[in-house]
Amino acid sequence: MREKTVAETAIHHHTYKIFPNDLNTNKTVFGGLVMSTLDRLALVVAERHSECVCVTVSVDALHFLAPAYEGEILLFSASLNRTWRSSMEVGVRVDAENPRTGEHRHVVSAYFTFVALDEKNRPRKIAPVKPETDEQKNRYQEAELRRNHRIAFSLKRKARDKGE
Numbered sequence: 392m393r394e395k396t397v398a399e400t401a402i403h404h405h406t407y408k409i410f411p412n413d414l415n416t417n418k419t420v421f422g423g424l425v426m427s428t429l430d431r432l433a434l435v436v437a438e439r440h441s442e443c444v445c446v447t448v449s450v451d452a453l454h455f456l457a458p459a460y461e462g463e464i465l466l467f468s469a470s471l472n473r474t475w476r477s478s479m480e481v482g483v484r485v486d487a488e489n490p491r492t493g494e495h496r497h498v499v500s501a502y503f504t505f506v507a508l509d510e511k512n513r514p515r516k517i518a519p520v521k522p523e524t525d526e527q528k529n530r531y532q533e534a535e536l537r538r539n540h541r542i543a544f545s546l547k548r549k550a551r552d553k554g555e
């Protein structure tokens with residue numbers, strides 16, 4: 392377990408060609424397909440970093456910003472924003488590429504939080520991430536604010552479930 396840079400585990404422009412069976416009834420790409428692929432890729436980033444089994448604990452700010460259409464190419468990117476004791480935030484982004492014009496549109500973005508688990512499925516300590524570029528350092532700072540919101544929300548929900 393060693394500190395890693397963001398670049399060491401990031402995924403850039405994983406491609407997915409949109410075929411007719413990938414569409415919803417409105418003839419745009421089915422959102423569930425995009426969400427499933429994002430979860431899978433973000434998990435790869437988390438497991439590359441932590442070098443152990445991880446599970447998704449939270450997804451937030453998942454926004455479908457623009458539709459994508461049959462024949463276009465989806466470009467998926469995922470990179471680690473920040474690590475804490477056992478949890479990590481992975482930022483994801485999807486662009487749609489028009490193969491005829493080469494034009495790119497930002498269509499989806501979100502934040503996935505994963506927890507690294509030990510052999511007994513208990514949260515385990517992970518190595519820190521080292522942000523290098525200014526953009527990575529900004530994401531690292533902003534991730535702390537999002538974590539505070541996530542934890543506050545999670546505590547409220549737990550209290551509600553207990554009937555407090």
Ligand SMILES: CC(C)(COP(=O)(O)OP(=O)(O)OC[C@H]1O[C@@H](n2cnc3c(N)ncnc32)[C@H](O)[C@@H]1OP(=O)(O)O)[C@@H](O)C(=O)NCCC(=O)NCCS
Pocket residue numbers: 445446447448449474475476477478479504506512513514541542545
């Ligand atoms: C992930 C899981 C083991 C955490 O259990 P827990 O009892 O909440 O554990 P802890 O309270 O010790 O928290 C562990 C870490 O998760 C973080 N966490 C817990 N709930 C969270 C939430 N809703 N959002 C963000 N982070 C959360 C904690 O902040 C802590 O992070 P840290 O160690 O970096 O400080 C448990 O919630 C779980 O098994 N969830 C189901 C996961 C799953 O099945 N995913 C879908 C399939 S992959």
